[in-house]
Amino acid sequence: MTRTLIICTSVSHGNTRRVAEAMAEVLGAKVVEPDQVELAELGDYDLIGFGSGIFNRRFHPDLLRFVSALPGAHGSAFVFATSGLPGVRFEPLLRALQDKGFKTAGTFSCRAFDTWAPFKPVGGIRKGRPDRSDLQAARQFAEGLRGR
Numbered sequence: 576m577t578r579t580l581i582i583c584t585s586v587s588h589g590n591t592r593r594v595a596e597a598m599a600e601v602l603g604a605k606v607v608e609p610d611q612v613e614l615a616e617l618g619d620y621d622l623i624g625f626g627s628g629i630f631n632r633r634f635h636p637d638l639l640r641f642v643s644a645l646p647g648a649h650g651s652a653f654v655f656a657t658s659g660l661p662g663v664r665f666e667p668l669l670r671a672l673q674d675k676g677f678k679t680a681g682t683f684s685c686r687a688f689d690t691w692a693p694f695k696p697v698g699g700i701r702k703g704r705p706d707r708s709d710l711q712a713a714r715q716f717a718e719g720l721r722g723r
């Protein structure tokens with residue numbers, strides 16, 4: 576069985592955490608924050624997921640810092656994000672993970688409640704998301720990873 580860990584930074588509304596938990600159910604995975612990870616244990620996992628919200632077009636700095644401090648790896652990684660706007664730029668994080676030796680297993684993103692400054696005056700955008708169908712899409716993505 577594939578042993579999976581999901582590392583998730585979700586600081587704004589808990590949006591990405593909800594997506595991570597949906598994936599974790601399917602994968603039988605634990606969801607942790609970067610500062611809860613024991614680096615020595617990472618070798619126990621075949622597949623590691625990395626996710627956060629998008630802030631100023633980037634993954635959260637805590638997650639990026641964590642990845643750049645990782646030792647070399649041998650397993651596979653998937654990357655996921657929640658964001659107000661479409662067009663998530665996965666490449667910089669994927670490249671950083673590949674540089675550490677991870678194979679890319681897949682990427683996932685969905686829209687989510689966003690109270691970034693430009694949208695604050697209107698009470699934010701994408702209220703109520705991730706919704707049931709977003710979480711269903713996250714589960715389906717995870718099924719695909721499980722069946723790799």
Ligand SMILES: Cc1cc2nc3c(=O)[nH]c(=O)nc-3n(C[C@H](O)[C@H](O)[C@H](O)COP(=O)(O)O)c2cc1C
Binds near residue numbers: 591631658
């Ligand atoms: C300061 C700030 C900057 C943001 N920048 C972006 C952005 O560049 N692009 C985007 O699509 N969403 C942006 N968002 C929206 C977040 O990505 C979105 O709310 C995300 O779901 C937050 O995830 P979390 O609740 O897991 O932390 C921003 C939100 C905040 C508060």
